[in-house]
Amino acid sequence: MSDTVKFHFDVDGSDFSSAGEASVTVKKKLRQLGYPPEVIRRVSIAMYEGEINMVIHANGGTADVEASDDEIVIILSDKGPGIPNVELAMQAGYSTAKDHIRNLGFGAGMGFPNMKKYTDEMRIDTVVGQGTTITMKVRF
Amino acid sequence: MKIKEIGNLLDAVCLTGESHLDSEVISACCSDMMSDVLAYVKDQGVLITGLINPQVIRTANMMDMICIVFVRGKKPTEEMVELAEECGIAVMCTEKRAFEASGILYAAGLSRSAEGKHV
Ligand SMILES: Nc1ncnc2c1ncn2[C@@H]1O[C@H](COP(=O)(O)OP(=O)(O)OP(=O)(O)O)[C@@H](O)[C@H]1O
Ligand SMILES: [Mg+2]
Numbered sequence: 001m002s003d004t005v006k007f008h009f010d011v012d013g014s015d016f017s018s019a020g021e022a023s024v025t026v027k028k029k030l031r032q033l034g035y036p037p038e039v040i041r042r043v044s045i046a047m048y049e050g051e052i053n054m055v056i057h058a059n060g061g062t063a064d065v066e067a068s069d070d071e072i073v074i075i076l077s078d079k080g081p082g083i084p085n086v087e088l089a090m091q092a093g094y095s096t097a098k099d100h101i102r103n104l105g106f107g108a109g110m111g112f113p114n115m116k117k118y119t120d121e122m123r124i125d126t127v128v129g130q131g132t133t134i135t136m137k138v139r140f
Numbered sequence: 141m142k143i144k145e146i147g148n149l150l151d152a153v154c155l156t157g158e159s160h161l162d163s164e165v166i167s168a169c170c171s172d173m174m175s176d177v178l179a180y181v182k183d184q185g186v187l188i189t190g191l192i193n194p195q196v197i198r199t200a201n202m203m204d205m206i207c208i209v210f211v212r213g214k215k216p217t218e219e220m221v222e223l224a225e226e227c228g229i230a231v232m233c234t235e236k237r238a239f240e241a242s243g244i245l246y247a248a249g250l251s252r253s254a255e256g257k258h259v
Contacts, residue, residue: 017219020198024227027201037204044202045178052195105191105199108175 004068005033011051013060013078016104022063023048030067039140042118043072046136049111050076056101057081058132071139074119082128090116141165141250143207143230146186149244150234152209155221157230163206167251170242174199181205182253188241190214194223201227211238 007029009022027044035043047063054061058080066073083089090112097107116122121137144161147154154161165185171177172191177199181187186207187200197220200208207230210216215233216224224231234241 017194020195020202024198024201024223041202041204048198048202049178102173104193105172105174105195108173108179110175110179114179 004066005029006067007063007065009063011054011060011063011076011078013055013058013080016055019052019055020048023051026065030072033067035067035072036140039072039138042138043074046115046118046122046138047074047076049115050074050134050136052106053111054078054080056097056104056106061131071120071137074136074138075133076136077131077133079131082130082132083124083126084128086124086126141245141248143186145248146207146209146245146250147232149248150209150232150236150241152232152234155216155231155233156225157207157228160206160228160230163230165207165250167253168242168245169205169252170238172238177203184253186245186250188238188245190238192216192220194220196220197223197227197229200224200229206230207232209234209241211236211241 012018023044030040058078061078064075088094092113093109095107095109101107119136120139123135126132143163167184168186169181169184170188172189174195181203185205187205188209190212192214210233213235221231
């Protein structure tokens with residue numbers, strides 16, 4: 001595994017039923033590449049939370065994953081509404097999701113805290129009205 | 141407990157995963173909120189839920205769960221069953237409600253977490 005392996009996905013924001021597909025694919029690929037199960041689990045949970053967020057809060061975007069020898073980097077980028085108060089959004093239980101999202105099983109305000117918990121580094125670059133890019137790193 | 145025992149205890153129909161009915165599980169989680177499954181599941185192998193959408197399967201896949209039990213007679217779509225098959229997840233359906241299904245499995249020895257298991 002000396003070379004960096006890269007994956008790119010367009011995440012469709014118009015179709016909730018496909019939300020999470022990219023993360024399922026990445027999980028499968030990382031298994032094939034032989035990464036340790038615990039690393040794969042951390043990457044997949046963090047990416048899945050971010051992918052679902054892009055669909056329910058930002059009308060989709062792109063997901064890029066770079067897997068190398070000692071770290072896996074996940075970059076999620078959207079042109080959604082942006083996040084006005086990142087500190088608030090990071091708090092467990094804070095969610096702007098409406099009832100129809102909750103009926104789909106999401107919107108408990110646990111995604112960001114979970115992404116932080118499972119990654120070694122998490123950075124949120126966001127501009128209101130322009131979009132959000134989230135960069136996460138899992139090291140091992 | 142083996143996955144097939146879950147099926148027997150709940151009078152459940154198995155829609156996919158016949159090949160790994162002998163896999164062992166020691167704990168389960170019951171929720172219709174996938175957010176909570178993602179936030180709180182550690183090593184639970186079984187998800188008990190009444191929610192029907194593909195994210196149920198994908199969430200279980202992310203959490204390395206190996207069996208999903210749909211309660212209250214809810215039926216997953218064909219697409220969901222195919223996805224579960226690809227992910228190596230057994231899918232069962234029972235007429236029982238979530239509370240009853242959970243109670244039966246708990247009484248039979250499935251616990252909330254692997255650590256909480258009395259041995
Ligand atoms: N990509 C995004 N674009 C715009 N806003 C976002 C984005 N991701 C998250 N947010 C905002 O941050 C809040 C918190 O996100 P978080 O993932 O923690 O919770 P949630 O998605 O509302 O619920 P859960 O993740 O538990 O299903 C969201 O409710 C939303 O307001
Ligand atoms: Mg979220």
